[in-house]
Amino acid sequence: MKYGFSTPMRGQLANFDDISNLVLTGEKIGFSTVTVSDHIVVPTEIASIYPYNESGEFEGRTSGECLEQLTTVATIAAITSRLRILTSVMVLPHRNPVLTAKILATIDVLSGGRLTIGCGTGWMKEEFEAIGAPIFEERGQVSNEYIRIFKELWTSENPSFSGKYSDFNGITFLPKPLQNPHPPIWIGGESAPALRRAASIGDCWYPIGSNPRFPLHSPDLLKKRLERLHGISEEIGRDPNDIQLAFSANWMNTDGEIQNKNGTRKSFTGNNEQIAGDIISLRNLGIHYISLNFPGETANQIIENMHDFMSNIASLVD
Numbered sequence: 001m002k003y004g005f006s007t008p009m010r011g012q013l014a015n016f017d018d019i020s021n022l023v024l025t026g027e028k029i030g031f032s033t034v035t036v037s038d039h040i041v042v043p044t045e046i047a048s049i050y051p052y053n054e055s056g057e058f059e060g061r062t063s064g065e066c067l068e069q070l071t072t073v074a075t076i077a078a079i080t081s082r083l084r085i086l087t088s089v090m091v092l093p094h095r096n097p098v099l100t101a102k103i104l105a106t107i108d109v110l111s112g113g114r115l116t117i118g119c120g121t122g123w124m125k126e127e128f129e130a131i132g133a134p135i136f137e138e139r140g141q142v143s144n145e146y147i148r149i150f151k152e153l154w155t156s157e158n159p160s161f162s163g164k165y166s167d168f169n170g171i172t173f174l175p176k177p178l179q180n181p182h183p184p185i186w187i188g189g190e191s192a193p194a195l196r197r198a199a200s201i202g203d204c205w206y207p208i209g210s211n212p213r214f215p216l217h218s219p220d221l222l223k224k225r226l227e228r229l230h231g232i233s234e235e236i237g238r239d240p241n242d243i244q245l246a247f248s249a250n251w252m253n254t255d256g257e258i259q260n261k262n263g264t265r266k267s268f269t270g271n272n273e274q275i276a277g278d279i280i281s282l283r284n285l286g287i288h289y290i291s292l293n294f295p296g297e298t299a300n301q302i303i304e305n306m307h308d309f310m311s312n313i314a315s316l317v318d
Contacts, residue, residue, distance in 0.1 A: 001283050001317055004033035004086060004291040005306055009072065010065045016075070018299040023076050025303050027083040029310050033116065034076060035088035035248075035291050038069040043126035051123050052210045052250070058124070070095075070103050077111035085111065088248070088291060089120035089188035089206070092143040093133045097166050100146070101153040105177045113178035118206055119147060120188040134165055140193050141165075147185060147201050154182040186246060190214035190225065199233040204244035209267075210251050217266050219281040222247070226285060246289040247282055254308075276316035283317070 005026050008014045013022075023034050042064045049056040060066065073085050085107075090100075108115040121143045122128065125136040134142045145163045153159045153173045160169035177183050187194060187202035190211045198205035207225070209216040216222045230240035249268045251258075258269040267278040279290065292309065296302035 001279060001287075001314075002032035002289045003030075003309075003314060004035050004088075004289065005031055006035045006037065006088070006291065006293050007072070007076065009037050009039070009067045009069070010060055013299055013302075014065070014067050019072070019076070020079055021299045022302060023080055023083060026306060027080050029307060030314075031083070031306070031310075033084040033086050033289065033291070034080075035086045035118070036069050036073050036076070037066075037088060038091050038094065038120075039066040039124075039127065040068065040094055041127055041130050042066060043124070043130055046124060046126050048124045048126060051213065052208055054212050070100075070107070073115070074103075074107050074110070077107055077114060080114075081112075082114075084114045084116055086116040086186070086291070087118045089118035089186075091122040092119050092146045093122060093128065093139050094131060097146040097149040098153065098168060101150045101173070104150070104183065105154060105173075105175065108177040108179055108183050109175050113183075115177075115179070115183045116186060117150075117183050118186045118188055119143065119202075121194075140197075144197060144201065147197075150185075151182060151201075184244075186244075190216065192228075195225070195229045196232055198243060199229060199238060200236055202243065204246050205229055206246040206248065208248040208250060216247075217251075217260065217268075218264065219267065219278070219285060222282070223285055245285070245287045246291070247287050248291040250291070250293045252292055252294075254313075272312045273316065276313050279313070279317045 007019050007022055026034055042060055046058060046061055050058040069087060069090060076085050104117060121139040128136040142165055145165050149161050149166055152161050154177050159171060159173050184203045186204040186206040187198035188206050190207045191214060207216055216225060233240040233243060251268060253269040258266040260266050268275055294302045294305040296305055
């Protein structure tokens with residue numbers, strides 16, 4: 001099992017020194033990946049429902065600040081040597097697809113092939129409108145087209161594309177990404193369209209387990225969703241084994257058990273042995289990577305929690 005941790009993108013820790021401390025320590029103590037989130041602006045009035053907690057309130061609305069994702073990814077790539085960098089997730093409709101493909105290819109080349117591209121369609125309509133992104137209601141179609149554009153630019157000697165949202169031909173796109181045929185494309189999201197996107201054009205399905213509309217906070221719930229993913233894959237003629245599986249458990253709590261509404265223990269809560277057992281259950285489902293959020297008001301507190309996880313939980317899994 002491989003493990004990832006998130007880097008702060010807002011608040012007092014969203015600065016070069018603290019981010020450097022976190023990523024260099026994470027690399028040193030055995031984490032495989034750092035995850036970097038994506039917002040460009042935070043509107044002052046948000047009616048959109050945040051999908052990953054029960055309240056629907058976006059915690060970033062209070063400060064309104066956020067570092068830009070791809071700039072941060074490039075910075076982390078420059079100061080690390082082994083750590084993979086995962087966009088978790090990049091909101092596809094936020095950026096021009098040709099320019100984004102160029103930025104991502106450049107990061108992959110300059111990082112020595114350490115980029116993983118987590119992709120999502122976005123949830124905040126107000127942000128789409130503020131930055132002039134394509135129509136929010138069409139974000140799924142936009143995202144599917146943009147991924148196809150990325151692949152065309154990254155793999156074709158003479159790339160061309162004619163679609164609803166982009167049209168180009170007669171161009172040279174070099175350098176290509178270092179990873180062959182391209183950086184892994186991980187599809188975020190838990191809905192049926194997200195599953196179909198992962199099955200049809202993704203290299204990996206990468207859900208977050210805390211979406212109350214599509215809860216995945218237990219191995220049994222996740223297993224049912226995986227069965228649906230595999231069913232869709234077979235329907236479209238793709239071998240389900242060709243789709244890798246990753247998971248984001250953004251609610252881990254080692255201070256005690258949290259109960260689900262039905263009275264069962266929520267996974268990734270409880271003591272070290274229980275959480276290690278949850279990880280083993282996910283591994284048995286075929287999941288090869290887990291992203292975690294480590295609490296702390298300072299970088300040192302976060303690092304202490306990262307050390308505790310690797311020493312007291314991950315060690316029980318290996």
